[in-house]
Amino acid sequence: MIRTFPQSRGYSLGFKIYICLFYLFLFAPLVVTCVLAFNDSSFPSLPWKGFSLDWFFADGPARVGIFHDSSNLTSIWVSTKTAFFVSLLSLAVGSMGAFLFEQEDFPGKQGLYFLALSPLVIPGVILGISILLAANAFGLLLEENLGIDVPILRPSFWLVVLGQFSFISTFVLLVVSARLKKFDHSLEEAALNLGATRFEVIRYVTIPFLRPALIGAGAVAFLMSFENFNTTLFLVGSDTTLPINLYLQVRDGSSPIINAISFLLIVSTSLLALINLLFSRRGEEA
Amino acid sequence: MPPVLDIDQIVKKFGNFTAVDNVSFQVEDGKFFSILGPSGCGKTTLLRIISGFLEPSSGSLRIRGEDMAGIAPNRRPVNLVFQNLALFPMMNVAENIAFGLKRQRCPAREIESRTDAMLERVGLTGYGPKDIAQLSGGQKQRVAIARALVVNPSILLLDEPLGALDLKLREQMKIELKKLQREVGTTFIYITHDQSEALVMSDTVAVMNDGCFEQIDTPRNLYESPASSFVAGFVGEANIFSAFVESQDPELIVRTSTGLVMRATAMQQMEGRECSLFIRPESIILMPDDNLEDLNRFELVVEAILFDGSNTKILAMQGDSEITVALPQNQQFAHIAVGDHINAGVHVDGCKCYSGEMS
Amino acid sequence: MKSKVSSGLFIFLTPVLLWLLLLIVIPHIELLLMSLQGESDLGEPIWTLSNYTAFFTESIYWYTFVRTAVYALLVTVLTFAVTFPVAFYITKVVPVRLSGFLTILLLVPFWVSELVRVYGWMILLRESGVINHFLLQLGLINQPVEMLYNDISMIMGLVYTSMLFMVVPLISSLEGMDDSMIEAAHDLGASKFVIFFKIVIPYAAPGITSGSIVVFMLALGNYLTPNLMGGKNSLWFTEQIYNEFIASFNWNQGAAFGFLLLLLSSCIIWIGLKLGRQQLGKALS
Numbered sequence: 053m054i055r056t057f058p059q060s061r062g063y064s065l066g067f068k069i070y071i072c073l074f075y076l077f078l079f080a081p082l083v084v085t086c087v088l089a090f091n092d093s094s095f096p097s098l099p100w101k102g103f104s105l106d107w108f109f110a111d112g113p114a115r116v117g118i119f120h121d122s123s124n125l126t127s128i129w130v131s132t133k134t135a136f137f138v139s140l141l142s143l144a145v146g147s148m149g150a151f152l153f154e155q156e157d158f159p160g161k162q163g164l165y166f167l168a169l170s171p172l173v174i175p176g177v178i179l180g181i182s183i184l185l186a187a188n189a190f191g192l193l194l195e196e197n198l199g200i201d202v203p204i205l206r207p208s209f210w211l212v213v214l215g216q217f218s219f220i221s222t223f224v225l226l227v228v229s230a231r232l233k234k235f236d237h238s239l240e241e242a243a244l245n246l247g248a249t250r251f252e253v254i255r256y257v258t259i260p261f262l263r264p265a266l267i268g269a270g271a272v273a274f275l276m277s278f279e280n281f282n283t284t285l286f287l288v289g290s291d292t293t294l295p296i297n298l299y300l301q302v303r304d305g306s307s308p309i310i311n312a313i314s315f316l317l318i319v320s321t322s323l324l325a326l327i328n329l330l331f332s333r334r335g336e337e338a
Numbered sequence: 339m340p341p342v343l344d345i346d347q348i349v350k351k352f353g354n355f356t357a358v359d360n361v362s363f364q365v366e367d368g369k370f371f372s373i374l375g376p377s378g379c380g381k382t383t384l385l386r387i388i389s390g391f392l393e394p395s396s397g398s399l400r401i402r403g404e405d406m407a408g409i410a411p412n413r414r415p416v417n418l419v420f421q422n423l424a425l426f427p428m429m430n431v432a433e434n435i436a437f438g439l440k441r442q443r444c445p446a447r448e449i450e451s452r453t454d455a456m457l458e459r460v461g462l463t464g465y466g467p468k469d470i471a472q473l474s475g476g477q478k479q480r481v482a483i484a485r486a487l488v489v490n491p492s493i494l495l496l497d498e499p500l501g502a503l504d505l506k507l508r509e510q511m512k513i514e515l516k517k518l519q520r521e522v523g524t525t526f527i528y529i530t531h532d533q534s535e536a537l538v539m540s541d542t543v544a545v546m547n548d549g550c551f552e553q554i555d556t557p558r559n560l561y562e563s564p565a566s567s568f569v570a571g572f573v574g575e576a577n578i579f580s581a582f583v584e585s586q587d588p589e590l591i592v593r594t595s596t597g598l599v600m601r602a603t604a605m606q607q608m609e610g611r612e613c614s615l616f617i618r619p620e621s622i623i624l625m626p627d628d629n630l631e632d633l634n635r636f637e638l639v640v641e642a643i644l645f646d647g648s649n650t651k652i653l654a655m656q657g658d659s660e661i662t663v664a665l666p667q668n669q670q671f672a673h674i675a676v677g678d679h680i681n682a683g684v685h686v687d688g689c690k691c692y693s694g695e696m697s
Numbered sequence: 698m699k700s701k702v703s704s705g706l707f708i709f710l711t712p713v714l715l716w717l718l719l720l721i722v723i724p725h726i727e728l729l730l731m732s733l734q735g736e737s738d739l740g741e742p743i744w745t746l747s748n749y750t751a752f753f754t755e756s757i758y759w760y761t762f763v764r765t766a767v768y769a770l771l772v773t774v775l776t777f778a779v780t781f782p783v784a785f786y787i788t789k790v791v792p793v794r795l796s797g798f799l800t801i802l803l804l805v806p807f808w809v810s811e812l813v814r815v816y817g818w819m820i821l822l823r824e825s826g827v828i829n830h831f832l833l834q835l836g837l838i839n840q841p842v843e844m845l846y847n848d849i850s851m852i853m854g855l856v857y858t859s860m861l862f863m864v865v866p867l868i869s870s871l872e873g874m875d876d877s878m879i880e881a882a883h884d885l886g887a888s889k890f891v892i893f894f895k896i897v898i899p900y901a902a903p904g905i906t907s908g909s910i911v912v913f914m915l916a917l918g919n920y921l922t923p924n925l926m927g928g929k930n931s932l933w934f935t936e937q938i939y940n941e942f943i944a945s946f947n948w949n950q951g952a953a954f955g956f957l958l959l960l961l962s963s964c965i966i967w968i969g970l971k972l973g974r975q976q977l978g979k980a981l982s
Binding site: 054055056057064067070071074075077078079080081082084085088095096097098099144145148149151152156158164167168170171172173174175176177178179181182183184185186189214215217218221275278279281282285286295298299302303306310311314317318321322324325326329 | 706708709710712713714716717720721722723724725727728731779782783786789790791792793799801802803804805806808809810811812813814815816817818819820821825826827830831857860876879880883910911914915917918919920921924925935938939942943948951952955958959962963966
C-alpha cells in the first residue's frame with residue numbers, strides 16, 4: 053500500500069499505469085501545441101508537412117511569423133509592462149501586509165486579515181467588474197463635480213494594473229508570511245540589543261532572511277499578472293495584453309502563429325518556474 | 339512447548355549492504371527481551387522483519403511454531419508500538435484503543451469493556467473521550483501501548499518508545515513498563531540504544547552490532563562478563579586502554595599504551611600482541627587493605643572530582659594514564675581533594691582483556 | 698520596543714488599508730449599489746429590485762446559474778477523484794528520490810497560461826484535431842468526430858485547469874502524515890479500505906477542504922474554458938455577466954448577476970468550511 057510495505061504486484065502495476073496516463077493527460081496539450089508550432093502548414097493540425105520556422109521568422113506576405121507580427125509583439129510588450137508594475141506594487145504592499153499581520157498587533161486584526169485573504173475566494177470576473185464599476189463611478193463623480201476627466205479611471209493600462217494588483221498582493225502576502233513565520237525572532241532581538249533601530253533590523257536582518265521568499269513571490273506575481281485573463285477582460289482598454297489578444301485570435305479561428313507564441317510562453321515560463329524552484333529550494337535550506 | 343519466537347539464521351540485505359547478518363535466537367513465552375545496540379546496527383530492520391513490514395532475504399521466523407514467511411503484518415499475532423507512537427490524531431483515546439478490536443469485528447459491548455479494562459490497566463481510567471492532543475507525553479505512551487496490547491498479541495514489539503520522553507519521565511516509565519509486562523504476561527521485545535532501559539527492564543538482553551548479535555544474556559552477566567570488547571564498551575561505563583600483551587604464562591600481563599602495567603584476566607583467546615583492557619570505575623578500590631591478594635596496586639593523583647550525588651566519581655592520573663574511579667557511597671572519601679596522592683588497587687578479575695585493537 | 702511599535706504599525710497599516718478599502722471594499726459596495734439601480738421609463742436613474750426580479754423571472758438566467766453551480770461542484774469532485782491517487786502515489790508510494798522529480802513535473806504545466814492550455818486541448822479535440830487525425834489513421838472511425846464544444850469537453854477542460862489547486866494542498870497534507878500511522882493501522886489488522894477511509898482521508902481532510910474551495914471558486918468564476926471549450930448551449934454564468942457588461946451594456950443587470958455569483962460562491966465556501974470544520978485563514982494558507 054505504501055513504500056514500506058511489501059507490494060502486491062497488481063496493485064503497484066495498476067497504480068503505475070494510472071500515473072502514466074495522468075502525466076500523459078497533463079502534458080499532451082502542451083506537447084502537441086509546441087510540436088505543431090514547427091509544422092510547415094497553414095493550420096495548427098496534422099498531418100505533419102515538414103519542419104519549418106516560418107511561424108517564428110517568416111516576414112509575409114503568405115505567412116507572418118511571431119517576430120514580425122506587430123499586434124502580438126505589442127501585446128507582449130504591454131503584458132510585460134503590466135506584469136512589471138503589478139509585481140512591484142504587490143511585492144511592496146503584500147510584504148507590508150505580511151509584516152503587519154505577522155509582527156504587529158492591533159484591534160480588528162483578525163477581521164482585516166480575513167479581508168486581505170478574501171481576494172482568493174472572489175471570482176476574478178467579479179473583481180474585474182467591481183473595480184470597473186467603482187472606477188467608473190469615481191470618474192463620473194470627479195467629472196460632474198470638479199470637471200476633471202481622469203482617463204485612468206476608464207478601462208486602460210493603469211486600471212488593469214490596479215485590478216491585477218488587488219488580488220496578486222494577497223498571494224505575495226501569503227508567501228512572505230509563510231517565510232516570516234519561520235523567522236527566529238531572537239535574531240531581531242539580538243540586533244536590537246546590539247543597538248540597531250527597528251528599521252535597521254528590517255533592512256539588515258529581516259529582509260535578507262526573506263529574500264528567497266521575495267524573489268519567489270515576485271516571480272509568481274509576474275507570471276500571474278502576465279497570464280491573467282478573467283480580471284483583465286473587463287478592465288482592458290486599447291492596450292490589449294497578450295492573453296486578451298490571444299483569446300480574440302483563438303475565438304475567431306486559429307493559426308500556427310498562436311502555437312509559436314505558446315511555444316515561447318511554455319519554454320520561458322518553464323525556465324522561470326525552474327529558476328524559482330531552485331531559489332526557493334535554496335531558501336528552504338538556508 | 340515451542341518458544342514464542344524462533345528466529346533462525348535471518349539475513350536481510352539492501353543491495354550490497356547487509357543490515358541483519360545471520361541472526362538466530364529464541365524468546366520464551368512471557369519474557370521481556372531487549373535488543374540493545376547503537377543506531378544503525380540493524381535492530382530496527384530486525385524488528386520490522388518480525389512485525390512483517392520487511393521480508394528477510396533468507397532464514398526463517400516462527401511464532402508459536404508457525405512459519406511466518408509471506409504472512410502480512412495484519413495477519414501476524416504481533417503488534418508494534420512505534421517509535422513516534424503513531425497515534426491517530428483524528429480519533430480520541432478510546433477510538434484509538436478500539437481500532438484493532440473493531441478490525442477483528444468484536445461486538446460493540448465487548449469492545450467497550452475491553453477498552454475500559456485496558457485504560458484502567460495503564461492507569462488512564464476515564465481518559466477515553468479525550469483527544470490525543472490533550473495528552474502528555476507519558477499518557478500518549480501508555481495509549482500507544484494499550485492500543486497494541488488490547489488485541490492480545492503473542493508478542494508486543496516496542497521500537498524505542500521512550501526516546502522522546504524527558505529523563506524523569508523515562509525513569510518512571512521504565513518501572514511502569516516492567517510492571518505492566520509482568521501483569522499482562524505478554525512477551526515484550528524491546529528495541530533500544532539506551533543500555534539502562536535494557537538492563538533495568540529485561541529478563542534477557544541481546545547486544546547487537548553491525549547486524550550481528552554479540553551476546554545474548556541476562557543483564558547481570560552482560561555487565562559482569564561481557565563476551566566481547568564491543569559489549570564491554572557499550573554496556574556500562576569502563577576505563578578503556580589499548581594495550582600490548584607482555585606475557586601470558588603463568589598469568590596474563592599487559593602494558594597499556596600509556597605505560598600502565600597490569601595483571602589481567604583474558605576474556606577470550608588472545609591472538610597476537612595487541613589487545614584492549616577494560617576496567618570498570620567501581621572495580622577500582624581506593625586505599626586497599628594490604629592483605630588483599632591478586633591486586634594490581636598503583637598510586638593515583640586526583641585531577642578533578644565529578645560530583646553527581648550517588649554517582650560521584652574522581653578523575654585521576656597514574657603517570658600518563660587517565661582513570662575514572664567511582665567513589666563508594668559512604669562518606670569515607672569525602673575528604674579527598676584535587677591534587678591528593680592516593681593509593682589504589684584493582685583486582686585481576688576487574689581487569690578484563692580482549693584480543694585485538696580497540697574498535 | 699513597545700513605543701516604536703506604533704510607528705511601524707502605522708507604516709505597514711496605511712498601504713494595506715488603502716489597498717483593501719479602495720480596491721476590495723468600495724468596489725464591492727459599488728457592485729451592490731449598482732445592482733440595485735435601474736432606469737425609469739424616462740431614462741432617469743432610480744432605485745429598483747428589477748435586476749433581481751429579472752433574474753428570477755427569466756428562466757434562462759437562473760437555469761444557467763444553477764447549471765453553473767452544479768457543474769462547478771461536479772468539477773470539484775472529479776478533480777479530487779483524479780488527483781488524489783496522484784498525490785498519494787507521489788507522497789507515499791514512489792521511492793523518495795523520484796517523488797521530488799514527479800512533483801516538479803506536476804507543477805510545470807500549471808505555470809503556463811490557462812489560455813495556452815485550453816488552446817492545446819482545442820487543437821487536440823476539434824474536428825480537424827490531432828486525436829481525430831490519429832483515430833482516422835488507425836481506422837477506428839470513418840468520419841471525423843467533433844469532440845469539442847460540448848459539456849464533457851468543457852468539464853474536462855475545467856478539471857484540467859483546476860488540478861494544480863487540488864493536488865498541491867493534497868500533497869502537502871499527505872506529506873505531513875507519518876508513514877507509521879498507516880503501518881500502525883495495518884499492524885492492528887486494518888484492510889486497505891479501512892486505512893483509506895478511516896486514516897488517510899480524515900488525515901488529509903484539511904487539504905481536501907482547502908483544495909476543494911479553491912477549485913470550486915475557480916471553476917465557478919472561470920470564463921475562458923467554458924467559453925472556448927463549451928458549446929453554444931454550454932452557457933456559463935460568467936458568460937451572462939460578460940454579455941450584460943460588454944454586449945448589452947446593461948451594467949445594472951450585470952452587477953446584479955455579479956453579486957449573485959459572489960453570494961453563491963461565498964455560501965458554498967462557507968458550507969465547505971463548516972463541513973470540514975475549518976477556518977478560512979487556515980484553509981487558504
